[in-house]
Amino acid sequence: MDLNELKIFLEVYRTGTISSAAEKLNTVQSNVTARLKKLEDELNVCLFYRKSRGVEITSDGKRLLPFAKKIMSAAAEINAEFKFKPLCKGEVRIGLTDTTFAECLPSAMAAYKKKYPEVELTIKTDASSALVEDIIGYRLDGAFTGSVGGNENIESVHVCRVPAVLGGVKKEIESPSAMIVFKKGCSYRDVTEKWALSSGKQNIKIIEFSTLDGILGCVSAGLGVTCMPEKVLRKYGVPFEEIEEDFSLVETNYIYRRDVKPSAAADAFASLLRKNFLTETD
Amino acid sequence: MDLNELKIFLEVYRTGTISSAAEKLNTVQSNVTARLKKLEDELNVCLFYRKSRGVEITSDGKRLLPFAKKIMSAAAEINAEFKFKPLCKGEVRIGLTDTTFAECLPSAMAAYKKKYPEVELTIKTDASSALVEDIIGYRLDGAFTGSVGGNENIESVHVCRVPAVLGGVKKEIESPSAMIVFKKGCSYRDVTEKWALSSGKQNIKIIEFSTLDGILGCVSAGLGVTCMPEKVLRKYGVPFEEIEEDFSLVETNYIYRRDVKPSAAADAFASLLRKNFLTETD
DNA sequence: CCTATTTACGTCCACCGTAACAATA
DNA sequence: TATTGTTACGGTGGACGTAAATAGG
Numbered sequence: 001m002d003l004n005e006l007k008i009f010l011e012v013y014r015t016g017t018i019s020s021a022a023e024k025l026n027t028v029q030s031n032v033t034a035r036l037k038k039l040e041d042e043l044n045v046c047l048f049y050r051k052s053r054g055v056e057i058t059s060d061g062k063r064l065l066p067f068a069k070k071i072m073s074a075a076a077e078i079n080a081e082f083k084f085k086p087l088c089k090g091e092v093r094i095g096l097t098d099t100t101f102a103e104c105l106p107s108a109m110a111a112y113k114k115k116y117p118e119v120e121l122t123i124k125t126d127a128s129s130a131l132v133e134d135i136i137g138y139r140l141d142g143a144f145t146g147s148v149g150g151n152e153n154i155e156s157v158h159v160c161r162v163p164a165v166l167g168g169v170k171k172e173i174e175s176p177s178a179m180i181v182f183k184k185g186c187s188y189r190d191v192t193e194k195w196a197l198s199s200g201k202q203n204i205k206i207i208e209f210s211t212l213d214g215i216l217g218c219v220s221a222g223l224g225v226t227c228m229p230e231k232v233l234r235k236y237g238v239p240f241e242e243i244e245e246d247f248s249l250v251e252t253n254y255i256y257r258r259d260v261k262p263s264a265a266a267d268a269f270a271s272l273l274r275k276n277f278l279t280e281t282d
Numbered sequence: 283m284d285l286n287e288l289k290i291f292l293e294v295y296r297t298g299t300i301s302s303a304a305e306k307l308n309t310v311q312s313n314v315t316a317r318l319k320k321l322e323d324e325l326n327v328c329l330f331y332r333k334s335r336g337v338e339i340t341s342d343g344k345r346l347l348p349f350a351k352k353i354m355s356a357a358a359e360i361n362a363e364f365k366f367k368p369l370c371k372g373e374v375r376i377g378l379t380d381t382t383f384a385e386c387l388p389s390a391m392a393a394y395k396k397k398y399p400e401v402e403l404t405i406k407t408d409a410s411s412a413l414v415e416d417i418i419g420y421r422l423d424g425a426f427t428g429s430v431g432g433n434e435n436i437e438s439v440h441v442c443r444v445p446a447v448l449g450g451v452k453k454e455i456e457s458p459s460a461m462i463v464f465k466k467g468c469s470y471r472d473v474t475e476k477w478a479l480s481s482g483k484q485n486i487k488i489i490e491f492s493t494l495d496g497i498l499g500c501v502s503a504g505l506g507v508t509c510m511p512e513k514v515l516r517k518y519g520v521p522f523e524e525i526e527e528d529f530s531l532v533e534t535n536y537i538y539r540r541d542v543k544p545s546a547a548a549d550a551f552a553s554l555l556r557k558n559f560l561t562e563t564d
Numbered sequence: 565c566c567t568a569t570t571t572a573c574g575t576c577c578a579c580c581g582t583a584a585c586a587a588t589a
Numbered sequence: 590t591a592t593t594g595t596t597a598c599g600g601t602g603g604a605c606g607t608a609a610a611t612a613g614g
Contacts, residue, residue, distance in 0.1 A: 001357055003285060004579095019593055031580050033595060038578095043364040046543040049420045050594060052588040056420065059373040060364075060545050067360045074353045075283055081345060082325040091341040138331040138338065261328040263342045286604090301568060313605050315570060320603095332569065334613040 003075055005039040006068040008032055009047065013065065017054035090265040091120040094273070095131040095143030098212040099188055099232055100252065108276040112269050119265045129185030135255055141266040144273065146187025147251040155258045159274050163248040164191045167216075167233040167240040168225035178205040178224030180215050187250050192227040194247035285357055287321040288350040290314055291329065295347065299336035372547040373402040376555070377413035377425030380494040381470055381514055382534065390558040394551050401547045411467030417537055423548040426555065428469025429533040437540040441556050445530040446473045449498075449515040449522040450507035460487040460506030462497050469532050474509040476529035 011021040012032065022032045040047050045060035057065075096105060105123065112121065124134065128145035135143055136153055148156065166173060179196060181189035196204050207224055209215045216236045219226050229250070233240045242248070254270055256262055262270070293303040294314065304314045322329050327342035339347075378387060387405065394403065406416065410427035417425055418435060430438065448455060461478060463471040478486050489506060491497045498518045501508050511532070515522045524530070536552055538544055544552070 001285060001360065003283060017593070018595095027579095028581055029594070030582085030596080034579080037595095040543070043360070044543075045364060045545060049542060051420065052593075054593070058542070058545070059423075059547075063363060063372055064360070067356060067363065071353055071356045071360075074349060074356060078283065078325070078346070078349045078353075081349065082327060082342075090345055138333065141341075260331060260340070261322070261326075263327060263340070265341075299568070300570095309604095310606055311569070312571080312607085316604080319570095334568075336568075 001039075001042060003071065005035050005042075006071055008035045009039055009061075009064065010068050010072060012036060012048065012055060013057055013061065016056075090118075090263050091122065092263065092266045092269050093122040093124065093140045094266070094269060095124045095126060095134055095140040095145070097128055097131070097145060097186065098125050098182065099229060100144045105273070108269075108273045111276075112272055115272075116265060116268065119269075121269065127183055127185030127189075128187050132255065135257055138257070138260070141260075141262060142254060142256040142270050144252055144254055146190070147253060148255060153258055154255050157254045159252040159254055161249050161251050162229050162231075163245060164188055164227040164243070164250050165230045165233065165240040165248070166195060166225055166243050167228050167238045168219050169222040169239060172219075172222055172225050173239070173241055176201060176204060176225040178207050180207045180209060180218045180224040180226045182215070183208055183210065188227050188229075191247060191250060192225075195227055195243050198244065198247065283321075283324060285353065287317050287324075288353055290317045291321055291343075291346065292350050292354060294318060294330065294337060295339055295343065298338075372400075372545050373404065374545065374548045374551050375404040375406065375422045376548070376551060377406045377408065377416055377422045377427070379410055379413070379427060379468065380407050380464065381511060382426045387555070390551075390555045393558075394554055397554075398547060398550065401551075403551065409465055409467030409471075410469050414537065417539055420539070420542070423542075423544060424536060424538040424552050426534055426536055428472070429535060430537065435540055436537050439536045441534040441536055443531050443533050444511050444513075445527060446470055446509040446525070446532050447512045447515065447522040447530070448477060448507055448525050449510050449520045450501050451504040451521060454501075454504055454507050455521070455523055458483060458486060458507045460489050462489045462491060462500045462506040462508045464497070465490055465492065470509050470511075473529060473532060474507075477509055477525050480526065480529065 008021065008025060011024055012018055015021045015024060018032045018036070019029050022029045025032070036047065043060075043064070045064075046058050047061035047064060048055035048057055109121065109123070112119070124131075124140065126134070128148060131140065131143040131145050132148050132151065132154065134140040136151070144159065148154070168176065179189075179192050181192050183189070196202055205224070207218065209218070212232070215226055216228075216233075216238055218224060219238055220236070227243070227248070228238075228240075230240060254274060256266075256270075290303065290307060293306055294300055297303045297306060300314045300318070301311050304311045307314070318329065325342075325346070327346075328340050329343035329346060330337035330339055391403065391405070394401070406413075406422065408416070410430060413422065413425040413427050414430050414433065414436065416422040418433070426441065430436070450458065461471075461474050463474050465471070478484055487506070489500065491500070494514070497508055498510075498515075498520055500506060501520055502518070509525070509530070510520075510522075512522060536556060538548075538552075
């Protein structure tokens with residue numbers, strides 16, 4: 001059985017002649033005759049009486065009608081689902097770093113939920129390197145990360161490059177007692193460590209936190225310093241000063257598996273987030 | 283889109299690997315890979331993550347699942363309808379002569395209705411020649427008639443050959459006053475006319491009736507004679523005597539259009555009727 | 565090394581179009 | 590003759606199989 005045969009069967013029934021059905025279907029009479037005959041052979045029945053003026057459906061043809069219609073409409077639903085409403089449903093799993101999250105996610109998420117209410121959106125925040133692993137392991141559809149070592153499985157699209165600044169109360173910036181950072185793999189931890197190295201403070205104590213609030217709370221309390229995008233520090237009211245561009249610049253990229261075509265829902269979210277990101281970090 | 287692609291998609295989902303799906307479907311890996319890729323290209327999505335150990339369905343694949351299942355089950359319903367339950371439904375239009383009707387139809391119809399309750403059975407009684415026209419014009423699926431002139435569109439199957447006898451009250455048989463018969467085209471009218479001719483009574487009056495009851499009623503009332511199968515006259519209690527075999531033998535054939543495959547329901551009814559006919563006319 | 569998928573390539577069949585034929589009004 | 594369906598036939602694209610390459614555990 002073949003969808004095409006059923007389509008032809010229905011069109012012949014609708015028009016009442018093989019010729020006009022062939023024309024409607026952009027093919028030739030002989031082909032319609034052959035497809036019809038094939039269907040009749042498959043089902044082992046006669047579907048139409050061949051009369052001198054067109055054809056007339058038989059009792060067996062009538063039996064087939066509802067089934068054929070059902071199948072064709074189900075097939076049309078697939079096209080509707082995937083071609084005409086590609087964004088309406090699905091599940092999207094996006095990864096972010098805590099800093100990206102703080103900067104631009106909430107507004108993007110609100111806009112996305114409003115536009116595509118049927119998409120199940122899952123957001124995970126983690127360090128850049130962990131996000132890369134999640135992409136490779138198919139646990140995320142895409143992620144915004146700092147620069148990642150080249151991996152042949154991963155496609156990386158540059159989003160923006162913003163400088164990190166050194167945040168901390170005045171006393172700490174002048175004489176830092178500790179670096180308060182995310183776990184290994186966070187791009188801003190890297191910057192902070194590079195800053196410490198370049199300014200001869202490599203033996204400074206390290207305090208690790210797993211949340212942005214935790215880090216900034218401690219920094220505000222004068223327990224240490226941290227490198228962050230200026231925007232984040234401003235939002236939390238943490239004093240800061242600029243640091244050398246040599247190592248302060250942090251890339252933000254959108255990454256995804258090269259061998260997996262992103263779902264339309266994922267593409268839509270990623271581009272929306274990227275737009276938000278660029279707007280807010282201008 | 284193609285039913286085969288959807289079947290492959292579902293089997294890959296069910297088994298979790300392309301290899302085992304190929305084995306289940308009696309084909310090879312490379313073919314499953316290709317069909318899957320074709321489906322993905324058509325829908326413009328990625329349906330499975332290719333992992334080192336089999337594949338895993340994606341969010342878009344999950345979207346496709348219910349549609350694919352729906353279509354495949356609808357296709358299976360067609361097979362069920364036409365292959366496994368070929369006799370359950372439909373419409374059957376059978377033609378009979380009045381004499382055939384009287385002889386064997388009632389019991390056959392009862393048996394058929396019991397066996398195939400969902401078939402819409404339409405019975406038409408008319409003269410043999412009229413039934414032939416109905417077959418040619420697609421208004422009947424099949425008919426039991428007397429012998430008909432060869433028509434290349436009509437397939438004719440011999441059922442039986444029984445002699446007609448001359449029915450009438452004693453006085454009428456000895457000296458018939460009229461032939462009481464069906465309209466032109468009835469095989470038994472033909473026999474009656476041949477009898478009249480051979481016995482030198484060609485100028486006898488003709489009374490036409492359109493029902494068997496009418497004919498036999500008049501014959502019983504002594505208004506004339508008629509030629510009928512012995513069995514019919516017995517049933518109605520009409521006296522009779524045998525006539526010459528030269529013209530008394532009446533064929534009964536089952537006829538149908540050669541270019542139309544009979545529906546299973548029609549075949550079933552015809553064979554049942556034929557069996558009844560043979561049994562009752564032994 | 566075994567399992568699993570992808571890619572390359574060759575074969576073959578089925579679909580489709582052209583064209584001639586048949587039947588009917 | 591015009592309309593419609595059927596049959597014959599040839600080309601071609603796509604489906605399928607074989608086999609080698611690739612990747613991960």
